[in-house]
Amino acid sequence: MNETIELLMNHRSIRKFKQENLTDEQIKTIIQAGQSASTSSYYQAYTVIGITDEKLKQQLREVSGQEYVEHNGHLFVFCADLNRMYQSQDQTTQEKMKDNIENTEFFIMATIDATLAAQNAAVASESLGLGICYLGSLRNDINRVNELLNLPQYVIPLFGMAVGVPDEEPDVKPRFDFNAIYHENGYQDHTKYVEQFNETTEHYYEDRSFNTKIDNWSKQVERKLSKPMRMDVTDFVKQKGLNNR
């Protein structure tokens, strides 16, 4: 196992950071490492908004409901961005492009592009001794985030990422068995792996070093998904012009 793989395997989300801002150099390195990731057809269909304004950070924290959205070394918001491509063309070409830009294929593509960059940024951050936490919670009120960040047509805020010097050392959380995630030559039934993973997570929650509880993966899925959540995301995305053809 080399140094990089060890780093990847050692990932855990950090939700408590020291009061120490990232330097401009760190921010640049992290984003440029992100930009080095693969990108569909060279489009680079994403934009990252860094939040330095204290009031704005507080407002985004209100959307997420998470303390660490406000208190961290730096806050990034990763956006799928098809606007840059659209704006790069004259009006005649723009009209021709709409069939693509507004369909599901390009929405998938831009979401993938933004996420590839984000994960490289996460890995780069961790290699610098920093901790990270992804913030899907910004989609709790995606319209509000859109408004706060002044995002134009064809740009969607997908998730945030809090980065900073860790002020906690949580355990690495177990994952599904390799054989549950990886199948050969076709899809296979997952039943036995789900049962196995429920046992794994029961032990994990019972034994971990903080906040022990009686729980397992299936129970979590049941609790989370039994109530409709973020039902406004569908219309929001369509209103921004994406995923609507």
Place this chain on the structure above:
Amino acid sequence: MNETIELLMNHRSIRKFKQENLTDEQIKTIIQAGQSASTSSYYQAYTVIGITDEKLKQQLREVSGQEYVEHNGHLFVFCADLNRMYQSQDQTTQEKMKDNIENTEFFIMATIDATLAAQNAAVASESLGLGICYLGSLRNDINRVNELLNLPQYVIPLFGMAVGVPDEEPDVKPRFDFNAIYHENGYQDHTKYVEQFNETTEHYYEDRSFNTKIDNWSKQVERKLSKPMRMDVTDFVKQKGLNNR
């Protein structure tokens, strides 16, 4: 710059591989590094199909039209998977979950989950001295890929990844300026950065070590997006039960 960041910055897609299969140990390490990435609410909403069957590889190559989909050290297909979560519950809960599983929010979430894992897998591969190429081209005929891999309801093949020992050494391709991708506290106009990047890419295509040409980024975008492409993806995703509420 540490070793990991150097590795990330040095990424280039590899499209020609030596005839040398990945070992089972390499495959396991790559996938487990992928699994270590962050995952929304611990869902791990993805499955990876590894292709070892020669005929199947050839059929997937026909979908993509790319030689390196058939000839590589290993071929992975990354799928957004909400089926595992759905199947983990009894019928009463399943009914309650449908409002979530079938909406755009969960489609975004599963796409992000699969992509986070994929990028970790890419980084792990490269740290082992292997090269990788993402294959969005499998969406050229997403229905066919679905059929070939026997994917159930709520599972979408997002992209492939060819991995192997590099048999070429392409240049690192330039990216947009840091200031084009990274904005502070809100979205900014990209016009000048697009002009700048068009110049950068003109020089790059003129000067690179193979296949020189006269081209730039905006021209590529125009050529690619002026004709409708992969228009069947929208209906496919809906038919699989996702992104339809």
